[in-house]
Each structure stands twice: as structure tokens, then as C-alpha cells.
Amino acid sequence: MEQSKKEAVVTPSELRKLGFCPTLYFFDVHTPAPQPLALRLRAWLGRLAHAIHHILRPGWVKEELLRARVDELGVVLVGKPDSYRINGANGTLIVEEFKSRKAPRFESPCVVNGVWLGDALQVMAYAYILSKVHGVKIERIELRLRYINKTVSLRYDNDLLVKYLKLLKDIRDGIFPEPGWVSRRKCRLCPYKEVCPYSPFSVLEDLGGERDVDSSEA
Ligand code: SF4
Secondary structure: OHHHHHOEEEOHHHHHHHHHOHHHHHHHHHOOOOOOHHHHHHHHHHHHHHHHHHHOOOOOEEOOOEEEEEHHHOEEEEEOOOEEEEOOOOOOEEEEEEOOOOOOOOOOOOEEOOEEHHHHHHHHHHHHHHHHHHOOOHHHEEEEEEOOOOEEEEOOOHHHHHHHHHHHHHHHOOOOOOOOOEOHHHHOOOOOOOOOOOOOOOOOOOOOOOEOOOOOOO
């Protein structure tokens, strides 16, 4: 009972948001505001695209609720990977996440190995859970992000996942983080854009976060 009190339940979707903007994650945790209509519509279209994607992927396990403990961090990861399957011939576990947007077309602070940082953290969190649930070594797991314009494979990076899990816990404890990078495109639909000190739309004094000229994730 005492142990479960100390455990932080974290979803891979939270890691995705953290990868997009740690400052936004802080606001969502401590002073949540309603999502703008445009974001709610985008989320609805994303769910529809996911449903169509799932119909077109027979033979895969889809949306299964799973959980795994990260003992060294006192964290329990809980979530539903879009789809996965175990290749019977060699025991390789393939984890796929479907994304209803395009893959990044350029390098930037929010891109890692050709995918959006938040997407990378999300699929790695699922890989961690699945490795524990099925007893598969991380080296035998393939990660794929299926964007609407292409599919990108990537390697599991435990250091990256642990780094952001620690940051997530710090933010929950009240640490106010920098966003890493900002741009008008990134911030234009953010519900906190007027009160965030790093925002180009802020009515507060500009704290001068690192500016990124462009990003298609906003
Ligand atoms: S306004 Fe921009 S920098 Fe600030 S929380 Fe929102 S997305 Fe992040």
C-alpha cells in the first residue's frame, strides 16, 4: 500500500506531450485549461484515422491495455500501444504507432532520428512495457512510426526514455521547465500561449527561450 502511494503512474501519451513541450506539460498538470476547438477537432480526426488504420492491420494486437513498473524510478507505465505482434520465426517483437500527420522533413531540436521527439518517447515507452510483459529483450524489439507520408524505423534508447521520465517527475513535483524551443507555429494553438513566458504570443515579459524557425508539429 505504502509502495503504491509512491509510484507515479505515467502514460506514454504524457511522454509524447512532454517531448513536444515540457512547459505545456507543466501547465497541463498544474493549471489545466480547456483545449481549443481546433485541437479537439484534430484529436477527433486522429481517432478516426486510427480506427481506419486498425481495420487495415489484421493479424496485429491492437489497443491492448498494458502496464509495467520502472523500479529504479518508482514509475508505473500504463498504456495501449496502437499495434504490435511477435514474429513467430525469430521471436522479434514489432511495435507500431500510427500517426495521422507527416514525418518531420528537417532536423530541429524537436526531431530525433527522423521522427518527432514526442513520438519517439511514446513508442519507446510502449517498447519498455512490452519488453517486460512478454519477457523480450529490448534488442529484439523493432520500433516503427507510421506517418501518413512514410514509415520510419528507430532504435530504442533507454537513456533518452529515462531522462524524460525523470523530467516528467520533476515537473509533477513543481519544477517549471523551459520549452526547449519555441516558434509561432508551435505555440499558435497552445491554450497557454498568452500566459506562457516563453510564448511569442505572451502578454508577459519575453524570457527568450530558444527560437526555432519552423516546425510542422504544433
Ligand atoms: S506557448 Fe509554446 S512554449 Fe509555451 S507552453 Fe505553449 S507550446 Fe510551450
